[in-house]
Amino acid sequence: xxxxxxxxxxxxxxxxxxxxxxxxxxxxxxxxxxxxxxxxxxxxxxxxxxxxxxxxxxxxxxxxxxxxxxxxxxxxxxxxxxxxxxxxxxxxxxxxxxxxxxxxxxxxxxxxxxxxxxxxxxxxxxxxxxxxxxxxxxxxxxxxxxxxxxxxxxxxxxxxxxxxxxxxxxxxxxxxxxxxxxxxxxxxxxxxxxxxxxxxxxxxxxxxxxxxxxxxxxxxxxxxxxxxxxxxxxxxxxxxxxxxxxxxxxxxxxxxxxxxxxxxxxxxxxxxxxxxxxxxxxxxxxxxxxxxxxxxxxxxxxxxxxxxxxxxxxxxxxxxxxxxxxx
Amino acid sequence: xxxxxxxxxxxxxxxxxxxxxxxxxxxxxxxxxxxxxxxxxxxxxxxxxxxxxxxxxxxxxxxxxxxxxxxxxxxxxxxxxxxxxxxxxxxxxxxxxxxxxxxxxxxxxxxxxxxxxxxxxxxxxxxxxxxxxxxxxxxxxxxxxxxxxxxxxxxxxxxxxxxxxxxxxxxxxxxxxxxxxxxxxxxxxxxxxxxxxxxxxxxxxxxxxxxxxxxxxxxxxxxxxxxxxxxxxxxxxxxxxxxxxxxxxxxxxxxxxxxxxxxxxxxxxxxxxxxxxxxxxxxxxxxxxxxxxxxxxxxxxxxxxxxxxxxxxxxxxxxxxxxxxxxxxxxxxxxxxxxxxxxxxxxxxxxxxxxxxxxxxxxxxxxxxxxxxxxxxxxxxxxxxxxxxxxxxxxxxxxxxxxxxxxxxxxxxxxxxxxxxxxxxxxxxxxxxxxxxxxxxxxxxxxxxxxxxxxxxxxxxxxxxxxxxxxxxxxxxxxxxxxxxxxxxxxxxxxxxxxxxxxxxxxxxxxxxxxxxxxxxxxxxxxxxxxxx
Numbered sequence: 135x136x137x138x139x140x141x142x143x144x145x146x147x148x149x150x151x152x153x154x155x156x157x158x159x160x161x162x163x164x165x166x167x168x169x170x171x172x173x174x175x176x177x178x179x180x181x182x183x184x185x186x187x188x189x190x191x192x193x194x195x196x197x198x199x200x201x202x203x204x205x206x207x208x209x210x211x212x213x214x215x216x217x218x219x220x221x222x223x224x225x226x227x228x229x230x231x232x233x234x235x236x237x238x239x240x241x242x243x244x245x246x247x248x249x250x251x252x253x254x255x256x257x258x259x260x261x262x263x264x265x266x267x268x269x270x271x272x273x274x275x276x277x278x279x280x281x282x283x284x285x286x287x288x289x290x291x292x293x294x295x296x297x298x299x300x301x302x303x304x305x306x307x308x309x310x311x312x313x314x315x316x317x318x319x320x321x322x323x324x325x326x327x328x329x330x331x332x333x334x335x336x337x338x339x340x341x342x343x344x345x346x347x348x349x350x351x352x353x354x355x356x357x358x359x360x361x362x363x364x365x366x367x368x369x370x371x372x373x374x375x376x377x378x379x380x381x382x383x384x385x386x387x388x389x390x391x392x393x394x395x396x397x398x399x400x401x402x403x404x405x406x407x408x409x410x411x412x413x414x415x416x417x418x419x420x421x422x423x424x425x426x427x428x429x430x431x432x433x434x435x436x437x438x439x440x441x442x443x444x445x446x447x448x449x450x451x452x453x454x455x456x457x458x459x460x461x
Numbered sequence: 462x463x464x465x466x467x468x469x470x471x472x473x474x475x476x477x478x479x480x481x482x483x484x485x486x487x488x489x490x491x492x493x494x495x496x497x498x499x500x501x502x503x504x505x506x507x508x509x510x511x512x513x514x515x516x517x518x519x520x521x522x523x524x525x526x527x528x529x530x531x532x533x534x535x536x537x538x539x540x541x542x543x544x545x546x547x548x549x550x551x552x553x554x555x556x557x558x559x560x561x562x563x564x565x566x567x568x569x570x571x572x573x574x575x576x577x578x579x580x581x582x583x584x585x586x587x588x589x590x591x592x593x594x595x596x597x598x599x600x601x602x603x604x605x606x607x608x609x610x611x612x613x614x615x616x617x618x619x620x621x622x623x624x625x626x627x628x629x630x631x632x633x634x635x636x637x638x639x640x641x642x643x644x645x646x647x648x649x650x651x652x653x654x655x656x657x658x659x660x661x662x663x664x665x666x667x668x669x670x671x672x673x674x675x676x677x678x679x680x681x682x683x684x685x686x687x688x689x690x691x692x693x694x695x696x697x698x699x700x701x702x703x704x705x706x707x708x709x710x711x712x713x714x715x716x717x718x719x720x721x722x723x724x725x726x727x728x729x730x731x732x733x734x735x736x737x738x739x740x741x742x743x744x745x746x747x748x749x750x751x752x753x754x755x756x757x758x759x760x761x762x763x764x765x766x767x768x769x770x771x772x773x774x775x776x777x778x779x780x781x782x783x784x785x786x787x788x789x790x791x792x793x794x795x796x797x798x799x800x801x802x803x804x805x806x807x808x809x810x811x812x813x814x815x816x817x818x819x820x821x822x823x824x825x826x827x828x829x830x831x832x833x834x835x836x837x838x839x840x841x842x843x844x845x846x847x848x849x850x851x852x853x854x855x856x857x858x859x860x861x862x863x864x865x866x867x868x869x870x871x872x873x874x875x876x877x878x879x880x881x882x883x884x885x886x887x888x889x890x891x892x893x894x895x896x897x898x899x900x901x902x903x904x905x906x907x908x909x910x911x912x913x914x915x916x917x918x919x920x921x922x923x924x925x926x927x928x929x930x931x932x933x934x935x936x937x938x939x940x941x942x943x944x945x946x947x948x949x950x951x952x953x954x955x956x957x958x959x960x961x962x963x964x965x966x967x968x969x970x971x972x973x974x975x976x977x978x979x980x981x982x983x984x985x986x987x988x989x990x991x992x993x994x
Contacts, residue, residue, distance in 0.1 A: 171871025411670035
């Protein structure tokens with residue numbers, strides 16, 4: 135793959151990406167407005183008191199008294215200057231809200247991602263090499279169990295075992311509040327809080343990677359070039375690594391690319407169960423509160439990440455399998 | 462001074478009302494349980510408040526947290542008598558027109574500035590008048606506000622208004638600093654991020670989505686108080702995680718909706734915890750089936766009476782709410798002033814319901830159905846869904862078919878406000894007095910396309926007249942008579958079917974003392990709360 139070819143590929147994809155993102159912004163903007171109720175009605179509902187003046191004041195404050203197309207134009211104009219807007223409900227710029235929450239989500243989903251990919255693929259490979267034997271059965275059953283169990287239930291179960299019974303790990307939050315820890319102690323504290331949510335989120339994806347890797351390994355192992363290699367007397371370890379695994383990784387990468395795109399979106403369920411201060415919950419709360427600016431801001435970040443990771447996945451394909459060309 | 466001279470019998474009574482609080486402290490001392498200083502209280506707040514400036518935001522969670530930062534002039538006892546906070550005493554003139562408040566001295570804002578009468582007048586006449594719909598409705602009755610000196614405030618009303626003092630609790634009308642807000646856009650003031658109050662705790666840190674941390678205000682105006690070093694409110698969105706946090710002792714107090722009613726019995730059995738249901742007297746939330754009185758069958762009082770007969774309110778209180786709260790008996794909750802215990806709603810009697818429906822000519826069809834209507838569920842969680850499901854079952858027993866509809870909060874409020882519903886569940890706070898929290902639901906003049914007004918569209922000139930007369934009557938006895946009559950009329954007409962006097966459990970570690978001492982429960986300043994050894 136030449137450098138010019140790569141550059142041309144990147145430029146072409148960037149133009150497409152911008153168009154896709156603008157389309158997403160407009161679409162999301164209109165979609166949210168389709169839901170009945172607005173921020174003012176939520177605030178009225180939660181305050182349990184309202185009068186017409188109050189409602190009108192709120193709508194003016196949120197800019198909801200203007201026609202819809204005008205609101206959309208204002209929003210697009212702001213977005214062009216990368217201004218994500220102001221959350222009137224939370225009294226903070228949206229960019230700041232997202233920026234505060236993003237590290238927590240990236241830490242959680244990133245850890246879960248690495249854990250799921252590495253352990254999942256390893257288990258899948260192991261199962262494929264011992265196909266039909268006890269280890270294969272154990273891995274397959276476990277994978278199936280984690281795949282089929284609702285994620286919040288796994289979370290609650292882990293909390294019950296490790297927090298309530300064994301009292302080893304904290305059951306919610308991201309760090310000990312008010313402990314004023316520094317340096318290593320703080321990192322350790324966060325790591326302790328991270329174990330259960332990352333495990334909960336990771337186990338589900340781990341199951342998928344394990345199943346994917348196993349099936350794909352078995353499929354490739356049956357093909358002619360593997361038999362040829364074996365006939366040539368290539369050592370078994372090399373056959374598994376260079377011939378089977380390399381080819382079997384393609385579907386795994388596809389899925390990893392999809393999952394990576396969701397890293398920013400986080401997992402609302404896990405963040406809710408473990409009170410993890412991430413962006414998934416921010417988006418969910420914003421939806422319930424009809425906090426349009428915040429919700430669109432999160433959508434925007436997520437969309438950008440998905441587009442970005444699609445690009446990376448395509449490039450990665452070409453690296454793993456030279457037959458795939460970037461175009 | 463003129464003010465001191467006008468202090469009359471009322472002041473003495475006010476002093477007497479304050480006495481029980483002092484007695485409690487003295488009793489505590491006598492029992493060797495003197496307040497111990499130190500310790501951080503961990504609690505839960507849910508959902509997360511959008512901001513912590515009272516007046517600008519009055520949602521439930523905001524009230525709970527910000528009431529430790531801001532203070533009102535008064536609070537109320539569990540019997541709804543005024544008690545001193547920032548106003549050490551107060552007096553009402555004989556004609557009921559003039560109220561004079563004597564303010565505490567030596568009170569400072571969290572930024573070190575002195576608290577004065579100017580702050581009070583600004584808060585009441587400008588700040589809340591603009592941002593706070595509930596306070597505005599009452600404060601508009603003030604004709605004139607004066608500060609004869611830096612520690613005295615006098616309000617002259619346009620006409621006597623007997624429940625006037627009830628608005629001065631911190632949840633109704635918190636006192637905010639004039640030097641920060643005067644002349645600014647209150648809602649978008651950058652200072653809203655760092656609330657400045659007179660309360661015993663200051664905002665130290667707020668990590669959105671994670672926790673709110675308050676620390677003791679060392680310059681607090683009551684010597685030696687507060688006893689706690691701080692309060693930390695964790696934001697835990699999942700109800701099962703909240704229950705676990707309480708069970709494992711990670712938090713020492715939960716309030717409001719934190720714990721679902723079905724989890725309450727197991728905490729009642731836990732010996733280190735105390736479950737309290739009181740402390741909601743000022744709010745006295747009352748729930749009901751909201752009925753759109755404009756529609757076909759639903760506008761017929763007989764039909765609504767049949768619904769009332771078909772519903773077992775005891776079952777709802779015991780089996781759905783597990784005894785947290787109690788069955789409603791009239792449109793005025795029993796903790797609210799002027800509740801008339803002799804007024805009783807139709808008893809649970811499905812046969813009577815069937816007789817009424819027969820009498821209306823609503824005969825069952827082949828499927829046993831006499832009439833159908835829709836019910837929009839209240840999107841406030843599991844228990845409310847169970848309630849709608851129970852009502853569907855109960856009404857089916859008498860041949861009424863109910864179709865449930867679900868929405869989220871924003872959609873529910875929008876449809877309620879636009880009268881786009883047949884029936885739904887609703888509950889509102891009664892604010893201690895029928896004029897403040899009950900009247901709005903039933904009078905013709907308040908039929909508006911705004912939530913929590915008379916969205917049912919009920920109209921009865923006689924009820925209008927009684928509420929108006931009671932609002933304007935200067936004497937409590939006269940008001941009592943009028944409200945008794947109004948309760949009888951409303952129960953006859955049954956514009957809504959009242960279900961439960963709600964209560965929200967406060968569950969706390971037994972070592973935590975003085976948690977609930979007023980009619981506002983966990984909404985007090987917590988300056989006297991402490992951990993016993």
